[in-house]
Amino acid sequence: MSAAIEDYALISDARTGALVSRDGSIDWFCPPRFDAPSVFGALLGDEDHGHWRLAPVGGGQAQRRYESEDFTLVTLWTTDSGVVEITELMPIDGPHTHIIRRVRGISGSVELETIVRFRFDYAAALPWVRQHRDAGPPAIAAIAGPDAMLLRGVTLTARDNSHVGTFTVAEGEVRDLVLTWYPSFEPHPEMPEVDALLRRTRTWWQRWSTDLHREGPYRDEVKRSLLVLRALTHRDTGGIVAAATTSLPEQFGGTRNWDYRYVWLRDASLTLMSLIRHHHLTAARHWRSWLLRAIAGDPADVQIMYGIAGERYLPERELTTLPGYQGSGPVRVGNGAVDQFQADVIGEVIVALDDARRAGLAEEGSSWSLQRALIGRVVETVDRPDQGLWEIRGEPQRFTHSRAMIWAALDRGVRAMHEFGLDGDLEIWERLRDEVRAEIDAQGVSVGGHFTQYFGTDEVDASLLVLPQIGFCAADDPRMLATVARIEADLMRDGFLMRYRAATGVDGIDEPENPFLACSFWLVEQYARTGRRDDAVQLMDRLCALTNDLGLLSEEYDVDAGRQAGNVPQAFSHLALVRAADALADDGTIGE
Structure with a gap:
């Protein structure tokens, strides 16, 4: 079930936005414009209607904030085994629509799980999802009708029409997960340079x-x-x-x-x-x-x-x-x-x-x-x-x-x-x-x-x-x-x-x-x-x-x-x- 309305954060690239729940689930996302059909629609239903969750295995205590003058969401997760910081934003990047979720180890070692269910066109379309192999990080590609998405940065396996992956981040380590929407008739976009996007986005908002x-x-x-x-x-x-x-x-x-x-x-x-x-x-x-x-x-x-x-x-x-x-x-x-x-x-x-x-x-x-x-x-x-x-x-x-x-x-x-x-x-x-x-x-x-x-x-x-x-x-x-x-x-x-x-x-x-x-x-x-x-x-x-x-x-x-x-x-x-x-x-x- 979707979270309370006040439990959601907005991240935005000033073209569209995504709503992120306090427990790390993106439950609403309509690329490439606010009024486009949803890819993640769990806000108006449940997980079966599309979502993307990223959180420590077993949960933990979450404290979140925005960076002072933009829509970069920073969540500090404290668990029994360590502390990680998850930075989430939609970067300002020309014609592309991305969601970046950067995980940084603060102390100890934390195992995280990510679960993604793609449901295009207000959950009317169950996309074809396959492993995407190129020279970059592990990725999956989802396609249905006019919409296509790439999720890079973690190895995912199929489970009940979802894709699930786990990874561990230790103190000082960084892992970037990047979701990109693009028209299905276009070639796969290249993996963006995350650090450059972060700098460009912060500069734009500032x-x-x-x-x-x-x-x-x-x-x-x-x-x-x-x-x-x-x-x-x-x-x-x-x-x-x-x-x-x-x-x-x-x-x-x-x-x-x-x-x-x-x-x-x-x-x-x-x-x-x-x-x-x-x-x-x-x-x-x-x-x-x-x-x-x-x-x-x-x-x-x-x-x-x-x-x-x-x-x-x-x-x-x-x-x-x-x-x-x-x-x-x-x-x-x-x-x-x-x-x-x-x-x-x-x-x-x-x-x-x-x-x-x-x-x-x-x-x-x-x-x-x-x-x-x-x-x-x-x-x-x-x-x-x-x-x-x-x-x-x-x-x-x-x-x-x-x-x-x-x-x-x-x-x-x-x-x-x-x-x-x-x-x-x-x-x-x-x-x-x-x-x-x-x-x-x-x-x-x-x-x-x-x-x-x-x-x-x-x-x-x-x-x-x-x-x-x-x-x-x-x-x-x-x-x-x-x-x-x-x-x-x-x-x-x-x-x-x-x-x-x-x-x-x-x-x-x-x-x-x-x-x-x-x-x-x-x-x-x-x-x-x-x-x-x-x-x-x-x-x-x-x-x-x-x-x-x-x-x-x-x-x-x-x-x-x-x-x-x-x-x-x-x-x-x-x-x-x-x-x-x-x-x-x-x-x-x-x-x-």
């Missing part, structure tokens, strides 16, 4: 993280969160995925299992804003180029999400080859939200690009034409109800958060013209901006004085905490203070925030869910902006205590079971952590 030496509260949590956001950004295309996994359950035993390995315009925009505020304009330029390619064409065809290279066709389907995480099915690939209308999305994009412009990223080529066309699309759809931030599968509504993001898109367009001399339909944008604000003031505020989830209801929604972040109102606006009081009364569960009251049925799914971590981080920011610093710090400390030993967060938290829930690592959780920490630092980089 060069990117130069600006992460941040002082202030929650320094380590912020640094790791920014690194997570970089790991989820494809280094070739610039597409920023929402998470590294699919179908990890938001509610254990429920059906809220979604595929997050795609580029949501919203999530990517919010990620971009966090990176910009921490001086990563190169990431902003790269993503803006991705955006130009992805949405090129008729603005009416803009989607709320795309594939990593800008693919548009992402139909949702259920797999029969993977039973689900600890029995929580179904396992889904693709995402039906791709066909939804979410009126807030263009607002997030325009706000992020406005942040980039104000940070010094100059308009290039057709970048402003793109933004102007997007705002034009907002104008065309300004009165249309939508599925909103939470991608409800119930009836569309006029969500207050969505209406505020429409306001934000128009507002940033107007300001771009006034403050940067850019061209656009100023009169129309100004008129609609003011009309949308007046509409929210009239229909999005309850008789009790708080903002509402959507027009015509008295319910609240955690997304309302975003309104001060985009400058729609001040954090201490009486309506916001009333909203916070109502959110605390209705949505707080065991110290953390729910997105909304699922019992209302607005989302069209008749199931409960767990607190959504980003919402609680938004509340930290709101507290910090309104002088409730003690409350902000207490909540921030509770949230940071939910990270695993490596600083990783999933999407939600099951307060009853005391465990992480949902896809992992989740960009939304980590970018919200960064915002909350910045607000507590009171460094003036957040807010309007």
Whole structure:
């Protein structure tokens, strides 16, 4: 059975990633991109669905950590016979996809066992595996359909559709195991020079993280969160995925299992804003180029999400080859939200690009034409109800958060013209901006004085905490203070925030869910902006205590079971952590 979600570490080459359990099993790996079919799928089933385990025979005590500024995982195994250190990473190596597991003897002598089961195409294909003989170290090759893999560095023998090998490492000895994915129609790749790859990979991460030496509260949590956001950004295309996994359950035993390995315009925009505020304009330029390619064409065809290279066709389907995480099915690939209308999305994009412009990223080529066309699309759809931030599968509504993001898109367009001399339909944008604000003031505020989830209801929604972040109102606006009081009364569960009251049925799914971590981080920011610093710090400390030993967060938290829930690592959780920490630092980089 797969491990607890918080027991997994991520290793990544900023194209895809692998999840490594605390006991040394790689249970999730989708080469060569995050959204590719799995080769190791035990995360959503068991060992029969593919995994690669490396650990001392008989086990031992494991202590793990990341090297300070990258995704190199270092695990120190202490056994009765000695101590070994296993270093695991996905190197930065041109077109190739590797996993390197280096074993180094620290003291005594330790016997290790490795077991590998290849299951290609989400465990639908049992590959042909044979011994691979060349001038290099012992190896096996696995091939099925378009996929091929080489595992080098240890002699392996077949056992029940797995391959098993043992070896002993004494003090001062080093053994490298190297797994390489490649297209099956290409020749076998040469054995890479491991030391060179290690140096190149460390240099790549260190060069990117130069600006992460941040002082202030929650320094380590912020640094790791920014690194997570970089790991989820494809280094070739610039597409920023929402998470590294699919179908990890938001509610254990429920059906809220979604595929997050795609580029949501919203999530990517919010990620971009966090990176910009921490001086990563190169990431902003790269993503803006991705955006130009992805949405090129008729603005009416803009989607709320795309594939990593800008693919548009992402139909949702259920797999029969993977039973689900600890029995929580179904396992889904693709995402039906791709066909939804979410009126807030263009607002997030325009706000992020406005942040980039104000940070010094100059308009290039057709970048402003793109933004102007997007705002034009907002104008065309300004009165249309939508599925909103939470991608409800119930009836569309006029969500207050969505209406505020429409306001934000128009507002940033107007300001771009006034403050940067850019061209656009100023009169129309100004008129609609003011009309949308007046509409929210009239229909999005309850008789009790708080903002509402959507027009015509008295319910609240955690997304309302975003309104001060985009400058729609001040954090201490009486309506916001009333909203916070109502959110605390209705949505707080065991110290953390729910997105909304699922019992209302607005989302069209008749199931409960767990607190959504980003919402609680938004509340930290709101507290910090309104002088409730003690409350902000207490909540921030509770949230940071939910990270695993490596600083990783999933999407939600099951307060009853005391465990992480949902896809992992989740960009939304980590970018919200960064915002909350910045607000507590009171460094003036957040807010309007």
